[in-house]
Amino acid sequence: MRPVTGDAAGLTVDFAGERFEVEPERVFTVGREGDLAIDDNLFLHRNFLTIENHDGLWLLSNVGSRLTATVTDTGGRVQAWLAPGARLPLVFAATSVIFSAGPTTYELTIHSAAPPFRETQTIADDDGLSTIGDVPLTHSQRVMILALAEPVLKREGTGMSELPTSAQAADRIGWTLTRFNRKLDNVCDKLDRIGVPGLRGGVRSYATNRRVRLVEHAIAARLVTRDDLPLLDEELRANTSSAATGD
Template sequence: MHAVTPGAVEDLTVEFAGEEYAVAPDAVFTVGREGDLTIDDNLFLHRHFLTIRNVDGLWLLSNVGSRLSATVTDSGGRVQAWLAPGARLPLVFASTSVIFSAGPTTYELTIHAAEPTFRETQPEADDDGLSTIGDVPLTHSQRVMILALAEPLLRREGTGMSELPTSAQAAERIGWTLTRFNRKLDNVCDKLDRIGVPGMRGGVRSYATNRRVRLVEHAIAARLVTRQDLPLLDEELHAGTGPED
């Protein structure tokens, strides 16, 4: 990526569920249960959760909530940040995805900048022709497990909201026992926790739910699974319980 020389304040738009919202450079744009972008009447969602404002020519995304966090990534999935309550990030890319969960519902919106501070360039490939930026090695069954959880988000068109399945529903989707599914979920969350992905662990009461939604947020943002991987779900279901990996 390379920097673009700052100039006049660029146009910024927010896309959600097929609608686009213009962000005025002299005002604070609010996202939440109420605000300029009213996401949902979900009571798990903060009344005011995210704000976008321009400070001295730089667009800033802030988390003004007290409990929820958001995953923020560039359009290529090469840069990812976890926006915790009270934190803020500069919006420097042409397209920035924001993914967050409130209760069982996961939301995604995209922020578009007409004149981004940084423009994306293709990363150099390794000798084998493959890029390893942000790469997390997954076994086939680990990828299938993530897909079973992320399927609603991957199948919907564009940005919007999706209800995540429970572990029992996801296990049934691919013909696994709940015990096997939870074992794979433990393995993947431990793997991501070891490399520093936040939110993979939590309190005793909230751990099961929080790690599931956080795993989906990270997997979508980091492109660990994509829409093109969805046929693996039906293949796994029709194959029956195969060997462990």
């Protein structure tokens, strides 16, 4: 596969500033190796995702055995969890694919020149409330998510980002680790109750994977954006001031 040098018909993949044309007669592979060799991260499958054309319909498939991917339209209005062995049609003009391998989160965008569906404009709620389905985010919950998602939100465009540990994220906003983990529990419970997959599991998998899965969902669903990042410094200043005055 070759980087795109101009406008190309069909499908293109955008990752870390490079664009690749997907040829209809071939299977495009994404992973540690393949047409889009993302990274030498040993947590990442050699071949993780494939893109291929079946009778004029583009399909995205997860050919890995462990990792999952979050797939969404660029407006965050439609979201799917692509588990190992699953595949989805690529029907939007631009589709974001977000996944994590170890502590690293990756994002790529797939562009279609002739999508079967067109996105429509949405109107924001008059009350200005931010909700996840029927579950509202409190200020502290939003700040907690931001502390985890900050490296991804600061990144320009697609690419890869190392996520902070819970201890690092707590320190970023001046919280104790106990408080941070309690808020993390609360948010994961809320999202699990409304059907967001991947936030619960066994004891070991829950502790290891919930942070990266939460960031994937938050970015895909636009629960937090770059515009929210100033809240992190405001929270740190407020907590530093409180500690200094003994409040």
